[in-house]
Amino acid sequence: MGARKKEALEQFNRDNILSAAKELFETKGVEQTTMDDIAKYADYSKSTIYVYFKSKEDIYNSIVEDYTDVLIGELEVCIQDSSDFEDSYYKMCDCLVSFEEKYPKYYASLMGEEKSTNSRKKPILKDDKVGRELTGLIQEFLEKGVASRKIRADIDLQPTVLYVWSAISGIIQVAERKKDELDESLNMNKKEYLRYSFRTFYESLVRR
Amino acid sequence: MGARKKEALEQFNRDNILSAAKELFETKGVEQTTMDDIAKYADYSKSTIYVYFKSKEDIYNSIVEDYTDVLIGELEVCIQDSSDFEDSYYKMCDCLVSFEEKYPKYYASLMGEEKSTNSRKKPILKDDKVGRELTGLIQEFLEKGVASRKIRADIDLQPTVLYVWSAISGIIQVAERKKDELDESLNMNKKEYLRYSFRTFYESLVRR
DNA sequence: GCGATAATCGAACTATTAGTACAATAATAG
């Protein structure tokens, strides 16, 4: 078999395994999914799975990387394709919220909860690609704000990037965690609460 | 044996087991600590451990409850013992940061990361005692702000409570996660960054 | 098509760890 075809076949197998794992991880949860589950669902033997991936962790990490790229790509569009600062901001927020709702487990993982698919082992500290790319994007966003005079030019950009990120991610996290209470005691659904919080934060950010 | 003495003895044993588990959980991590570890360190047989606690989860939950009470108590002091609004705010922030630094695992757990000591099993959704008590405290805090005219009286208190909580917890979480990057690229240590962020947020909160 | 090579499979294996069962032993009450 030609090297080209061989490589393609390998890619095909890897993709099959990954997409099976992806589905199972999303529906059953990562830790509740066993290697035997993945093998069965992907229609390979377990031994073959281990030919293509060295561990469950390895599979998981590959998937997370895919999601990272998707999310970062979407956020880039929000920030770069929009000429208006306020518009960028709300698009960015929406984009993060959608991602969180669609893939909560991966969102949690990307956003820095300790990553481990096998809790008996120490979690591996991975280099924080999302974190770095995200702060890059937010910096770009803030620079746009400064350029359009929405944000004071004398702010200290670097820590403000993190500050903005703290607030946005905090808002999303709390909204998700408290969504049931919101309905009950606040008479406000998650969406409304998010709008309120994002707006409040936006207004605290731009000069009045 | 009198019922009184028996009860005291049981409490003694339970406490011994809990304090051993507490130490191990703090040093090795919860999931890296086995029931055999706990038994050995507490100097009981595993069977006896299971007389006093029905599962590892049970031990863990008892410990978390203790920590919850400690944290809530400390926060109450911050808010209630301080007559100045700004003072309350910074004390509250410091208190949360100290707790996070001292007991990062428990902080993460209290603050809502999925709780499970045995990742093969589905995490149990516990009723969010900290959450409820915390929002109560923050509401009290904001009411003080309104009373002292530091905060506009026409704000919608309920969602603002969550909004404030989002920001503070977000700031702490990001500071912890990025503490290494802070040193390197921002030329700012975690403490300085926290001060900057808490101050920025405080100023966005009070009327100017 | 044929024989060699490589991919895949299946099934049994190890290691780890929560949790259980139970009989033996130690401590205590009366």
Add this chain to the structure above:
DNA sequence: CTATTATTGTACTAATAGTTCGATTATCGC
């Protein structure tokens, strides 16, 4: 001293990640 109770040790089960390896099947070069 005896009966009860608390504690222990040991050996078990179940679940699951990961390994091993000989058997099987597909594919390639000729």
